Amino acid sequence: MPEQKQAYRDLESIFRAGVERVNPKELIPAGLHLEGELLTVRSETTSLAIDLGEFERIVVLGAGKASAAMAAGLEQVLGDRIAEGVVVVKYGHTEELTRIRLIEAGHPVPDEQGVRGAEAVAELARGADEKTLVVNLISGGGSAILPAPFKGEGRGGRLTLSLQDKRSATQILLGCGATIQEFNCIRKHISALKGGRLAELLHPARSLNLILSDVVGDRLDTIASGLTVADETTFAQALSIVGKYGIEQQLPAGIVELLRRGADGEFPETPKPGDPVFAAVTNVLLGTNYTALSAAAGKAEQLGYAPVVLSSRVVGEAREVAKVLAAIALDMRALDLLARRPACLMCGGETTVTLRGNGLGGRNQELALAFLQEIAAAGASTAEGITFLSAATDGNDGPTDAAGAFASVDILEQARRRELSIGGYLAQNDSYHFYEAVGRLLKTGPTNTNVCDLQICLIY
Numbered sequence: 001m002p003e004q005k006q007a008y009r010d011l012e013s014i015f016r017a018g019v020e021r022v023n024p025k026e027l028i029p030a031g032l033h034l035e036g037e038l039l040t041v042r043s044e045t046t047s048l049a050i051d052l053g054e055f056e057r058i059v060v061l062g063a064g065k066a067s068a069a070m071a072a073g074l075e076q077v078l079g080d081r082i083a084e085g086v087v088v089v090k091y092g093h094t095e096e097l098t099r100i101r102l103i104e105a106g107h108p109v110p111d112e113q114g115v116r117g118a119e120a121v122a123e124l125a126r127g128a129d130e131k132t133l134v135v136n137l138i139s140g141g142g143s144a145i146l147p148a149p150f151k152g153e154g155r156g157g158r159l160t161l162s163l164q165d166k167r168s169a170t171q172i173l174l175g176c177g178a179t180i181q182e183f184n185c186i187r188k189h190i191s192a193l194k195g196g197r198l199a200e201l202l203h204p205a206r207s208l209n210l211i212l213s214d215v216v217g218d219r220l221d222t223i224a225s226g227l228t229v230a231d232e233t234t235f236a237q238a239l240s241i242v243g244k245y246g247i248e249q250q251l252p253a254g255i256v257e258l259l260r261r262g263a264d265g266e267f268p269e270t271p272k273p274g275d276p277v278f279a280a281v282t283n284v285l286l287g288t289n290y291t292a293l294s295a296a297a298g299k300a301e302q303l304g305y306a307p308v309v310l311s312s313r314v315v316g317e318a319r320e321v322a323k324v325l326a327a328i329a330l331d332m333r334a335l336d337l338l339a340r341r342p343a344c345l346m347c348g349g350e351t352t353v354t355l356r357g358n359g360l361g362g363r364n365q366e367l368a369l370a371f372l373q374e375i376a377a378a379g380a381s382t383a384e385g386i387t388f389l390s391a392a393t394d395g396n397d398g399p400t401d402a403a404g405a406f407a408s409v410d411i412l413e414q415a416r417r418r419e420l421s422i423g424g425y426l427a428q429n430d431s432y433h434f435y436e437a438v439g440r441l442l443k444t445g446p447t448n449t450n451v452c453d454l455q456i457c458l459i460y
Contacts, residue, residue: 063142
């Protein structure tokens with residue numbers, strides 16, 4: 001069995017290999033090729049060719065944590081063929097761009113910079129016509145980064161949401177345990193751009209939409225709340241989600257009023273499948289969580305581990321997922337279940353956290369701390385040889401500067417020496433300060449990509 005420090009290094013190397021595989025600056029030049037006037041686009045699911053000679057202008061729009069890196073990759077391919085463009089990214093997730101304007105904005109809670117970014121995107125979209133090719137660069141985080149509060153006239157008069165309405169709704173939805181699909185259903189119906197409304201605004205221009213998935217199952221209508229994708233959800237469904245989580249009294253009154261009036265048919269629904277606005281729309285999925293997992297598995301094998309990939313669709317409460325993963329890891333160590341040791345157990349997806357305390361952390365740090373609690377219950381001798389990492393591929397886990405955190409018997413012993421209560425920190429959702437105390441946070445800085453989270457466990 002290697003020393004514990006080597007296990008931490010191997011885990012980080014495996015994680016970084018997965019992240020690097022979905023680096024947009026590599027993905028886009030690999031998937032897009034320009035020969036003369038012919039632009040070919042190839043991905044795992046798409047193959048098409050576009051004659052650039054049919055267009056007078058190429059405009060680039062984008063939103064999401066990875067959009068700056070996607071823009072840098074696109075500039076490598078199209079260069080000065082790009083007439084103008086704007087992408088909106090999370091603060092710090094930047095790249096050097098020459099043809100495309102960059103606007104930094106708040107995430108996960110939207111801010112005024114995001115509103116300005118959304119207005120800039122909308123202005124360019126409105127200026128597009130049949131002779132314009134619009135390339136949209138869409139990645140996870142686009143929902144919060146591109147806030148365009150709803151404005152509309154209904155039978156009961158005009159209704160206008162504010163940025164503060166959206167900020168309050170975001171904070172409430174982040175803490176109520178709603179899934180990303182439920183979260184986005186509501187966001188689509190309180191926005192002027194989401195749920196296919198950007199495509200509606202672009203019509204009749206031709207749009208090529210390059211998408212990096214941060215959504216479990218890779219549903220295009222959920223990534224960044226489906227800016228260019230037909231929306232099958234409704235105002236009525238959004239209203240039912242509010243009821244499901246009992247947050248009607250917490251949400252701003254204007255949002256509840258909008259959902260009610262929309263469900264009653266006062267305001268137009270988001271554009272649905274078959275709507276003519278999607279006739280000139282092409283959505284291309286470039287990278288996914290499974291893409292990253294596959295690369296991580298390859299790195300694990302290179303380092304001498306037998307890789308076992310469970311799933312790229314793991315969801316649920318972080319603490320419950322931790323219980324399942326710890327149980328599998330303990331059986332793999334005791335019984336050589338699934339693979340002979342040394343083995344590397346991997347999965348990916350996006351868990352949720354129901355806030356109970358007022359601490360600091362993110363879903364990956366909470367999952368790692370809950371995993372640590374499980375191996376503590378199993379006993380040090382039983383869990384010896386198990387080292388775990390849960391981390392966000394974008395480099396930011398929740399409102400922290402860490403990507404995630406580790407779990408091992410070594411950390412368990414450090415916690416005991418420092419008299420740190422795992423249960424106490426979990427009760428306060430304060431995983432960050434626990435891991436800060438034992439020095440086992442993973443800090444990568446912004447990676448400028450985003451395909452959900454990776455959970456990786458080494459078993460010796």
